[in-house]
Amino acid sequence: MPPIIDPNVLTATSSRDDAAVYRIAPDRALVATVDFFTPIVDDPSDYGAIAAANAVSDVYAVGARPLFALGITAFPREKLSTGLLEKIVAGGAKKMAEAGIAVVGGHSVDDPEPKFGYAVIGEVHPDRIVAHAGARAGDVLFLTKPLGSGLVATAIKRGLCPPALQREAVEVMSMLNRRASEAMLEAGATAATDVTGYGLIGHLSNLTGGADIEMRAVPFLDGVRDLAQRNLFPAGSRRNHDAFRNQVDWGGLPELDQLMLCDAQTSGGILAAIPPENAAAFEGALASSPYPAVRIGTINGHGSIRIRA
Template sequence: MTTQPAPSVAPAAAVSPRLTSLSHGGGCGCKIAPGVLSQILAQSGAAGVVPPDLLVGLETADDAAVYRLNDEQALVATTDFFMPIVDDPYEFGRIAATNALSDVYAMGGKPIMALALVAMPVAQLPLEVIGAILRGGQDVCRSAGIPVAGGHTIDSVEPIYGLVAMGLVHPDRVRRNAGARPGDVLILGKPLGVGVYSAALKKEQLQDAHYREMIATTTRLNTPGPLLAELPGVHAITDVTGFGLAGHALEMARGAQLAAHIDWASVPLLPGVAKMAGEGLVTGASARNWAGYGAQVRLAPGLPATAQALACDPQTSGGLLVACAPEAAGEVLAVFAREGFEYAKVVGRLYDGYPSLSLYA
């Protein structure tokens, strides 16, 4: 009998304790469950002062806030942080930074700078490990052409890292998650399955090749965002993260007051994910996601048994989900291809109807 190889990790990850052992969750799977989050936000009251130049705020749970500076520029502001999804500190930093910058790209913006958010159990982690986390984030920001211009640090019981990310976009090119139109097709930029990979990694059942796929997809910057925002046929963009494809497609449907249909056979999956999910390697966040929004999702007969879990699989640094006119789909796919997103595919469509999501075989 052959044994599966252990995950590939850099030497810095060999220090004790393992990063993932210090946290109760990892990556975007740490998000508060959607149903609980809705209750919390309902208790928080009104949004307070809402100036006329605030183009995007809390209304539709969009990816970032957008504030008009002048007729040519709007500021995109967002923040994202989480606990380790991998044990390699450098790769953890890269993944967290890539994920944080994604929200700027999803609004159609180009990042201009970032601030680091760092909470670390200083007594438990060697300083060189914490330094490697920060270096990973800095290297991603360097790839995006922006500085890490400051930040904030605290001593914490769990390791947490992320960014405040800021960008610029023309006010006319802001792409919200709520702008979709009837008849639009849905295009997904990255394959699903990061949550499944992370569950396998925690149980030390992730093969080397799958670990490399995990790092590659979670550290790929969503650079098509601002290019897609220049296309008149692109009506809405969001990124698929902790609430899974189903949750973020449902947000898009709610925002546009439309019904979303997804052709499950067209949804791209990371290699080996379907098999792993069938073996029970799924995250607890997948079940929490379903509990939060499953009442608005219809699973058609004939779907694979794993479809529900994979549709709700929390994606860390996931792909862009684009709603565009059918005649613009070729241009959208061409942009993804030029930027190196070989998995990008048309996965569904939006129709007139009660805001909901249906998955078809």
Template structure:
């Protein structure tokens, strides 16, 4: 075992985890193109949809799921950073109802600022989470970069009939979210040296929790749509689900799971920059009812998550089955909203 070298990794990055994602509005501009995309009939999910991963028909009833995710440090401990970044990338495959197959590492490292031994600890963390997911870390690529960056490119498989997309919700579907919100607030508190050690360990436990349940949800036909909640916050990913499905949603604010520990840091104004960027991008698509706390709700619902929970749209007749599955895996299983006919606003938040 190599001797652990202590380096405050978050001091070398301007962003933290998925909070450093480019804002949705700006990303839409970047992805605009006047070039007609070639017609690939085997491409089941691609750039034409705002989904968690690409999916390609292999011609045998199975689809290849391909995704990549990487970011700057969200914690100071290198081994934990590797596990978190790895879990975040692998979870994209689970969010499509699939099972991961293998991973390739993506590493950018400021070799003149941080010892190579620290990067080795990051890779070891990624190996550990890949082992937990039952897949090999099969290779990778590295560059010398101004800030530390790490993530994975992950491939997985899914039976095409079990493929879950974020654009196939149906009217009347009930919404569930498997993990509580608040990771952005905790990670910002850490960067500002406000986070207590118990709350840091709480954050790391959630950040390294794989969304393995997605592979179990894939075969359930009444689960009509699914996505994982990451850098765009719950509202951002719900807006994508609504727009992709040509529907709207009613969100029950009191039922949305939130880490109680995070609310204390909200009072200390430890609010990520990504929260405001998210709100600026899609806030005009949201209606907050008068009964909802107008200061707290937008911050928590736009809070950028890293390796957040799965947002699930399930038909009412399948709710009991899904809730039992979630409870058996110690995941949050309360209904947080409903998909409705398309309204003027994509999402209405009620108390």
């Protein structure tokens, strides 16, 4: 990518933040993001809802308010009569309505492999952007959804996922990060990201400052360890591990647990750095959530990631 010299570009690819932010006035900035993927669950309505929650999550991750969305669809023309596409689109539109925004248009192409997602536009005050940089030593790291959706998606594709675990994973992936975003803003979050394709370790590496993580505190979906023991990691999780394994002090953690921390997620939770004096308030704000915020570690200020077994 060529260097960006426009001073109104506040975040872009070079900073690896979750969404692009462009200032349009001293007190207003537009937020833009795009995300789409192939089906990861069997039910078309669930697929649409997960795609919507995943796309809008990047807006929430930078502390912004979503305004509207544009749909992105790839679908085989000869399968239009099946009604599957209508269910995918309806599931996505319903989730966007839950987020309080309209799908105002979009684009579709004929493609033998279905793909679905959205471009989402939001708004944020330029001084209230929650970026990857800004965390301070001692800040408490919270995760607002359990991990394991990559393992579940692979198990579903192979017909090996227990039905109860599949239902739970769908609930996790389709839950909006809106409430977590509002809570982190109220608690004065110093940095944040959402945990998606790079796994917890990959997204943690994007936050400046380094971190000490307690493995025993990290939340996982009930039953995903069994999937991990059956070697149902998707290829993306293994690529994540290959990319970051030599950059992390694993503290003697077994490779299975390392891979679980690198599991590629879809529509994961918010990973937020919260000042210690506000940590209890952040926990309290999400205490009644289906997936309360979990303390998983602290920013160490050394720039390295260290895992304590």
